[in-house]
Amino acid sequence: MNHQHVPAHVVPAAACAPTATDPDATDRFFNSVLSAVPRVGQATSVLVAHLLPSQPTFLKSLRRVSTLAAVIPKPNSVQKSVRRPLEKLTRCDELSRSDLSRPDALVEYLELRAAGQPVVLLDVGGYFAPGLAAACTGFSGQVLGVVEDTENGLRRYEEFDKLACAVYSVARSPLKEAEDRLVGESIVFSTEALLRSVGEVLTGRPACVIGYGKLGSSIADALHARRTPVNVVERDPVRLIHALSVGHRATRRLHDVLPEAELVSCATGSRCLTTTDMQHLRDGAYVASVTSADDELELTGLAEAFTGEPVAPHIMRYRHRGGSFHLLNEGNAVNFLHGSALGPSIHLVQAEMLLALTQLADVPHPPGLCELSAELRHHIADAWVNAFHPASHPRSAVSIRELS
Template sequence: METFERARLDAYFGKVAARFAPGEAVTSFLVTHLLPERPCFVRAVAAMSGLRAVLPKPKSIDGTAQREIEKTVPVDVLSRELFADADATLDYFESRAGGEPIVLLDVGGYFAPTLASLYARFSGRVVGVVEDTENGHRRYAALDKPPCPVVSVARSPLKEPEDFLVGQSVVFSTEAVMRGRGDIPHGRPALVIGFGKLGSSIARLLHAKGVQVTVFDTDPVRRTQALSQGFAVARDRQGALAGAGLVLCATGAVSLRGEDFPHVRNGAYVATVTSSEDELELNGLPDVYTRTAAGEHVTRYQTTGHYFYLANGGNAVNFLHGASVGPFIHLVQAEILAAIRMLTRGDLAPGMHEVGAADRGDVAGIWLDYFSR
């Protein structure tokens, strides 16, 4: 990022932070993809709250960005296991922010498993959670009774440009990986698993490139949407896998379980839009499969009579090329800042919430002032 771009982004976030100044002083913990532009957003979060730690998603860490952030904020190692045990979760937050009001900024529902215990036992106060992804939204919504407010931006209209462009970047990176092996998507029937915002974007772009696309989704409403847009719709996952030379997994949950992999067509490529721990049950794959490198960022899984290729170890394929969606990502980041202000007002009941339409309009207006010229 050039100096003038960084200055513009800092000015933008400064305007957003001023518009959504929190109602009370809070501290925060930030889960994020640590991409090259992310330090500007981290500084904005720190300006609105006492940022105690950044927890970067493990498969999306830019070294330069991490070194910059570490100069002012601790960067801790993130894993699903870190917040899976109630006692370990409590120890972590007590060591970082004991006795303080905290806001948890999440990407993927990492805090969900032990949130209730943390809320009940923490020496400070859990003010609430902000969640950025559909996968995380589902994790919090699945809690019997969320103990505190959870503001989700996962289904915000401001996220739709990002979701569309992420789908585009997934197709770009998948094709780049295939071309690196002297292969192309064309001539390979594609299966898109999941027809949400990302999956539908992927399906449309593949179709525009002349690739034959079939969609599989467990939601009957989404299946009707796929049919209305001209896509073939599979009745069962395993039958669809047998005919697909390219499989794009876009559910945000588990697209392929261990028992599904033997049904993948010989020589097919499999790529995902999120981390392997969320999208693929690779540890359930039969032990008879061997794993060997089959090119840059491609692994061949092979057993007697069957083989397939996995892109980027099953992690989000678009992160191989930066996963950039341009300045549109800053719409969602600004909405996260607005959500912090919502939580600090103190008037939200426990449960799931969204940022209001008026605040979204203000975010969009500020964004247009800085990035639409």
């Protein structure tokens, strides 16, 4: 195989493909992580979550360190086989970010589910950001803090000049890097599967990746490894240099590359394509997203500017006077169509969320952004390696208080 056109740090797809998680190893991992947790006051938790096969063991562990009041499923990533047994254990509330957008909406919801209780909010995408200040002052219980999993969600909290409580960020943790690499791989896998469903191939198709953060870079590398030429669009000059340094073509100007791209991957989390931009897409291009449609795409004017028609399951063709483009999975994250299987790497982030919850429940935190210490992350990583890749001489467990 000729490697000269593949960036040096890119691992071939087969080498980084996720494997099935061993349930016994998963239990050993969470048991090891939680065995070191100090005895803390029992907090109540409310969780926003993707209901995918990786969740049940995490939820079991979450219930060991908190009273789980309710789960708010992310609407575009719910598997019935996961949801049905979950509904026997706790409430599943159909709420969107827009449902919680009124300042008093979160207060009303917490009064319904956890009146008078100390609460930790486990967030994926900034659901609780609009109402957080009101909840910290108007809720009959106490909001101990928030744990946010995603970059776009963290940005929603960072928009406030002053946070009303502590917000633990998991989004930029080094433990999340393994997950990010596999998310990029799963995005490309699902994109290729959808193209093949209509008789198209991915290899050799000129691609544009908008955004070269952790997910965008992993998508670009996965495409490059499949011998797909990649143009990166990135406004940040440091990230632009990173893209160029590994062999991608890169520019700051979106409209320089849109007319050439037959595949566009949106990976910014902050509205990277407007309705006007879509009219500059190459005729017949395919558009895929890494997150929710309302985060990446301006779809409000789509019906007025384009005529839509389904061409295959999860593929819509939108026509306008100058041509057409195909939108995959209604603009939502394409990898959720195939379960977004990431193997055991997903448990690293879940464990960090658990320990962040125990930190909030253990001692009062001042308002502001927080992260777990390097020592606590090392503890999680050590437990993960011993569970999924047993070492010759695994370290003995230590207490969280010793590491703090």
